[in-house]
Amino acid sequence: MTAQIIDGKAIALKIREEVAAEVARRKSNGKEPPVLATVLVGDRTDSLSYVTSKGKACQELGMGSISQHLPENAAQAEVEDLVKQLNADPKVNGILVQLPMPGHIDEERVLSLISFEKDVDGFSPVNIGRLAQKGRQPLFTPCTPSGCIYLLDEVGVKIEGTNAVVLGRSNIVGMPVALLLISRNATVTVCHSRTRDIASIVRQADILIAAIGRMEMVRGDWIKPGAAVIDVGINEKPDPTKKKGYRLVGDVNFDEAVEAAGWLTPVPGGVGPMTIAMLMKNTLRAAQLQQGE
Ligand code: NAP
Numbered sequence: 001m002t003a004q005i006i007d008g009k010a011i012a013l014k015i016r017e018e019v020a021a022e023v024a025r026r027k028s029n030g031k032e033p034p035v036l037a038t039v040l041v042g043d044r045t046d047s048l049s050y051v052t053s054k055g056k057a058c059q060e061l062g063m064g065s066i067s068q069h070l071p072e073n074a075a076q077a078e079v080e081d082l083v084k085q086l087n088a089d090p091k092v093n094g095i096l097v098q099l100p101m102p103g104h105i106d107e108e109r110v111l112s113l114i115s116f117e118k119d120v121d122g123f124s125p126v127n128i129g130r131l132a133q134k135g136r137q138p139l140f141t142p143c144t145p146s147g148c149i150y151l152l153d154e155v156g157v158k159i160e161g162t163n164a165v166v167l168g169r170s171n172i173v174g175m176p177v178a179l180l181l182i183s184r185n186a187t188v189t190v191c192h193s194r195t196r197d198i199a200s201i202v203r204q205a206d207i208l209i210a211a212i213g214r215m216e217m218v219r220g221d222w223i224k225p226g227a228a229v230i231d232v233g234i235n236e237k238p239d240p241t242k243k244k245g246y247r248l249v250g251d252v253n254f255d256e257a258v259e260a261a262g263w264l265t266p267v268p269g270g271v272g273p274m275t276i277a278m279l280m281k282n283t284l285r286a287a288q289l290q291q292g293e
Contacts, residue, residue, distance in 0.1 A: 002258060002259065003229070003257065003258045003259075003260070003261035003262060003263055003264035004155065004262065004263045004264070005258075005263075005264055005265075005266055006151050006154075006155055006230075006263055006264065006265045006266075006270060007269065008147075008151060008265055008266075008269055008270040008271055008272065008273050008274050009269045009273045011150070011151060011154050011273075011274065011277075012147075012273035012274050012276070012277035013273075013277075015150075015274075015277040015278070015280070015281055016057070016060070016061055016277050016280060019061050019277075019280045019281055019284050020060070020061040020062055022284060023061055023062040023063055023284060024062055026287075027062065031287075031291065032064075032091070032287075033062055033063045033064050033287075034063045034064070034093045034094065034283045034284050034286065034287035035058075035063065035064035035065065035066060035091055035092050035093050035094070035283075035287075036054065036055075036058050036063060036064070036065050036066070036092075036093065036094040036095075036096060036120065036279075036283045037065070037066040037067075037068060037086045037089075037092045037094065037095050037096070038051040038054055038055065038065065038066070038067050038068065038096045038097075038098060039068045039070070039079070039082060039083065039086070039095070039096070039097045039098065040067070040068070040069045040070070040098045041069075041070045041071075041072070041074050041079055041098075041101045041102055041105060042070075042071070042072040042074075042101065042102045043071075043072055044100075047098045047099075047100075050098060051067060051069075051096075051098050053276060054096065054276060054279060055067050057276045057279070057280055058280070058283070061280055063280070063283060063284070064091075066086075066092065068082055068086075070082065072102055073102075074102075074105075076104070076105055076106060076109070076110075079097075079101070079105055079110050080109065080110060080113055083095065083097065083110060083113045083114055084113060086118070087113070087114065087115040087118060092118065093118065093120075093283060093286040093287040093290055094118055094119075094120035094279075094282065094283040094286045094287075095114050095115070095118045095119065095120065096120060096121050096279070097110055097111060097114065097121070099123075099172065111123050111124055111125070112124060112125050116139060117139060117286065117289060117290060118286055118290075119139070119140055120140055120143075120279060120282040120283050120285075120286050121140070121142060121143060121279070121282075122138060122140040122141045122142040122143070122146075122176070122282070123142060123171070123172075126138075127139060127140050127141070128142075128171075128176065128179075131176065131179045131180070131183070132179055139285075139286075139289065140282045140285070140286070141176065141180060142172065142173075142176040143274075143275045143276075143278035143279045143282065144172065144173050144177075144232060144271060144274070144275045144278075145173060145176040145177035145179075145180050146180065146278045147271055147274025147275055147277065147278045148177050148180075148209055148230045148232065148271060148274070149177070149180050149181070149184065150274060150278065151230060151265060151270070151271070151274060152207065152228055152230065152263075155228075155263055157207065157228040157262075157263060159181065159184040159185070159186050159207065160184060160185040160186065161185060161186070161187075162186050162187070162206035162207050163186070163187050163189070163204050163205055163206050163207070164178075164181045164186040164187065164188045164189070164205060164206065164207040164208075164209070165188075165189045165190075165191060165201055165202050165204065165205035165207070165208050165209070166178045166181070166188060166189070166190045166191070166209045166211070167191050167192075167198070167202070167208070167209065167210045167211060167212045167218070167251065168190075168191075168192065168210070168211035168212040168213075168232075169190050169191075169192045170211065173211040173232055174190060174192075174209075174211050174212075175190070177209050177211065177232075178190045181207070181209075186207065189201055189204075189205075198222075199219070199221075199222045202218060202222040202223065202224075203222055203223075203224055204224065205223075205224055205227055206224065206227055206228065207227065207228045207230070208223065208227055208228070208229045208230070208252075209230045209232065210229070210230070210231050210232060210233055210250065210251035210252050211232035211233060211251065212233060212251050213233055213234075213235065213251065214233070214235070214251055215233070215235035215237055215249055215251070216235075216237075216249055216250070216251070216252065216253040216254075217251055217252075217253075218231075218251055218252040218253060218257065219253050219256055220253060220255075220256025220257050220259055220260050221256070221260070223257055223260040223261050224260075225260055225262075226261070226262035227260070227261050227262060227263075228261065228262055228263040228264075229252055229257055229261040229263065229264045229265070230265050230270070230271060231250035231251055231252040231254075231257075231264070231265050231266075231267050231270060231271065232250070232251070232271045233249075233250040233251030233252070233267065234248055234250070234267060234268075234272065235248065235249050235250065235251070236248060237249045248267055248268050249267055250265075250266075250267035250270070252264070254266065254267070
C-alpha cells in the first residue's frame with residue numbers, strides 16, 4: 001500500500017482563504033476586522049518567529065494584530081497586568097500568550113487569567129475543562145490538535161468507533177488531541193515516556209497521532225496497514241546538503257510509513273501550516289461571538 005499524502009499546506013490555505021473572505025464580507029458590512037493580541041515574554045528566537053508569523057498571517061487575512069513583547073526578566077505581575085489589560089480592551093478579540101514563558105513565570109496563572117471568550121489558543125482552564133467533560137462545549141479548542149482533526153475530516157477519515165493512539169501527553173498537543181478524539185467517539189490510548197512496548201500499541205491504531213518530538217521514532221512496521229497517520233513532530237535531522245545543515249523530519253519515519261499507512265502527513269507541509277490557519281479561524285470566531293453573531 002502507498003499512503004495518500006495529506007497536503008496540510010493546501011488545506012491550510014483553503015481555510016485561510018475562507019477566513020479572509022469572511023473578514024472582507026464583515027468589513028463590507030461596516031464591521032471592524034478581528035484583532036489578535038500576542039504576548040511574548042523573553043527572547044527565544046523560535047517564539048519570536050512564531051509570534052511574527054501569527055501577526056503576518058493576521059495582516060494577510062485582513063485582520064488586525066497587536067504584538068506585546070515583555071523582556072525576559074518581566075515580573076509575574078507585569079505579565080498578569082498585560083493580560084488583564086488586553087481582556088478589558090474591547091478592540092482585542094483574541095489573546096495568545098506564547099509558550100513557553102521564562103521559568104520564573106507561573107504559566108498556569110497567566111493562562112487562567114485570559115478571558116475564556118478571548119482564549120483563541122484554547123488553553124485557558126475553562127476551555128480545556130469543557131473539552132474534557134462530556135456534554136460541555138469549549139468556545140475554542142487548541143489550534144494544533146484541532147488542525148489534526150481537521151485534516152482527518154478533510155480527507156474523509158472516519159473517526160467514530162476507531163482505535164486511535166496518541167503518542168505524547170503534553171498540554172499543548174497530546175492531551176487536547178486525545179480529548180478531541182474522545183469527543184468524536186474514538187477509543188483512545190495515550191502513550192508517553194513510561195509506556196511499555198509502544199510499537200505493539202501503535203499496531204492497533206486505525207488513527208495514529210504522533211507528538212513526541214523524537215526523530216523518526218515510529219517505524220513502518222509499527223503501522224497497521226491502511227491507518228491514518230498524523231505526524232505532529234518537528235525535528236531537525238542533520239543534512240549537510242542543506243544550507244542550514246539540517247532538514248525537518250517528523251516523529252514518524254516517512255519513507256517506511258508511506259508504504260504501510262492509508263493516509264500520512266508529511267513534515268514539513270502537514271500539520272505545521274494548520275496551526276496558524278486554525279488560530280486565524282478561532283480569532284474570527286471570537287470576533288463573531290463577541291459581536292453576537
Ligand atoms: P513535549 O511537551 O516535549 O511532550 C512530548 C511528549 O512525548 C511527552 O508527553 C513525553 O512523555 C512524550 N515522549 C517523549 N519521548 C518519548 C518516547 N521516547 N516514547 C514515548 N513518549 C515520549 O512536546 P510537544 O510540545 O507536545 O511537541 C511534540 C512534538 O510536536 C515536537 O516535535 C514539537 O516540535 C511538535 N509540535 C508541532 C507543532 C506544529 O504546529 N506542527 C505544534 C506543537 C508541537 P512524558 O509526558 O512522559 O514526558
